[in-house]
Amino acid sequence: MNKPAHITRGDVLDDLGFSRAEAAALKVKATIFEAILGEIDRRRLTQRELVDLLDEYQPNVSNLINGRIGKASIEKLLYYAARLGLKSKIEMRPAVKARALKKTSSSARAAA
Numbered sequence: 001m002n003k004p005a006h007i008t009r010g011d012v013l014d015d016l017g018f019s020r021a022e023a024a025a026l027k028v029k030a031t032i033f034e035a036i037l038g039e040i041d042r043r044r045l046t047q048r049e050l051v052d053l054l055d056e057y058q059p060n061v062s063n064l065i066n067g068r069i070g071k072a073s074i075e076k077l078l079y080y081a082a083r084l085g086l087k088s089k090i091e092m093r094p095a096v097k098a099r100a101l102k103k104t105s106s107s108a109r110a111a112a
Helices: 020-043 047-054 058-065 074-083 096-111
Strands: none
Touching (some): 047 058
16 A cells, blocks of 8 residues: 655645745636636637637637646736636635634633
8 A cells, every 4th residue: 555655734735835825826826717717618619719809819828728827917817707707706814723713812811
């Protein structure tokens, strides 16, 4: 039986050495990208149609379709999503650890 070389505890991006901000940006990009690809698949759009619809050069459309979004900004992906008729919403909330610490310190004060 093979043992895994590394066991991930929590977020894999943390284990890969990304800062919280970098990891958050990658997650946002992945979420937008997934929505864009879903809409492209749903509408069965071709690259040629996307060039016109997204008002973008063909090589950039090819990069998008093939998942090469490393150099694409979040703003550019949001632009693509808007051109495809997708609506976006950003939600910010406290991290799980921050909420747990707040509850713990509130409980400790109540007990005192």
